[in-house]
Amino acid sequence: MNKQIQLQDLGQQDYNSTWEYQEVLFKDIIDLKIKNRREELDLPTPNYLLFVEHPHVYTLGKSGDLDNLLLSEKQLETKGATFYKINRGGDITYHGPGQIVGYPILDLENFFTDIHKYLRFLEEAIIMTLSEYGITSGRSEGETGVWLDAGTPFARKICAMGVRASRWVTMHGLALNVNTDLGYFDNIIPCGIRGKAVTSLHVELGVEKVDEMEVKSKLIKHLAKLFEAEMI
Known part of the structure; x- marks a missing residue:
């Protein structure tokens, strides 16, 4: 089992080109697994x-409702935003500047074969990262992602998640609002959940800007610990 995870920070990248890149890595891993099985090899x-x-x-x-996008094609253009139907689980979400998006493309057979446990580990890494900033967060029953004040009238989501998996290989992942312009969430019903707010790390801390590199380094540390992985 290969417990090394190769880190790649792509900077700011167009959504579609990053999705295509994910698909290439995802397919390469699956093709190697098929080759191993067919030829009785044990290549990592x-x-x-x-x-x-x-x-x-x-x-x-893929299971989302298009009605949860509250903008027309022309309004999207005016806001300088694009829209894609994609092959992950979950409903609609927003990505943009000031948000840390993480795409783990893992062969879970290197770690454990349990998608539920995988999602809980992603959530836990976010929860542990936020706790380093003095923020208590957690899960909302029946709703994937990380929330503040879950189960109260003040519930607000800080991290959305949606994944795809095939042959125990994952893609897509998590989106943590750090310095995000939350106004863009007003144009959707986030994750198809009505009546619940969205928040960000900089809003919760009451600061102008949070160091995103610092947040990433904390997140990497917690993911490495949870998955018992070596980040390279």
Whole structure:
């Protein structure tokens, strides 16, 4: 089992080109697994963690409802945003500047074969990272992601998640609002959940700007610990 995860920080990248890049890495791992099985080989499969910041974009998961996008094509254009229907789970979400997007492309057979546990580990890494900033966060029953004041009238989501998995290989992942312009969430019903707010790290801390590199380094540390992985 290969417990090394290759880190790649892509900087700011167009959503579509990053999605295509994910698909290439995802397919390469699956092809190698098929080759191993067919030829009775034991070649190690690689794992990746991509960090990226996208220009303004809305993405709709395969089970999502298009009615949760509250903008017309022309209004999207006016706001300088794009829209994609994609092949992850979950409903609609927003990505944009000031948001840390993480795409783990892992062969879970290198770690454990449990998608539920995988999602809980992603959530836990965010929870542990936020706790380093003095923020108590947690899960909301039946709703994937990380929330503040879950189960109260003040519930607000700080991190959205949506993944795809095939043959135990994952893609897509998490989006943590750090310095995000939350006004862009007003144009959607985030994750298809009505009546609940969205927040960000800089709003919760009451500061103008949070060091995103510092947040990433804390997140990497917690992911490495949870997955018992070596980040390279």
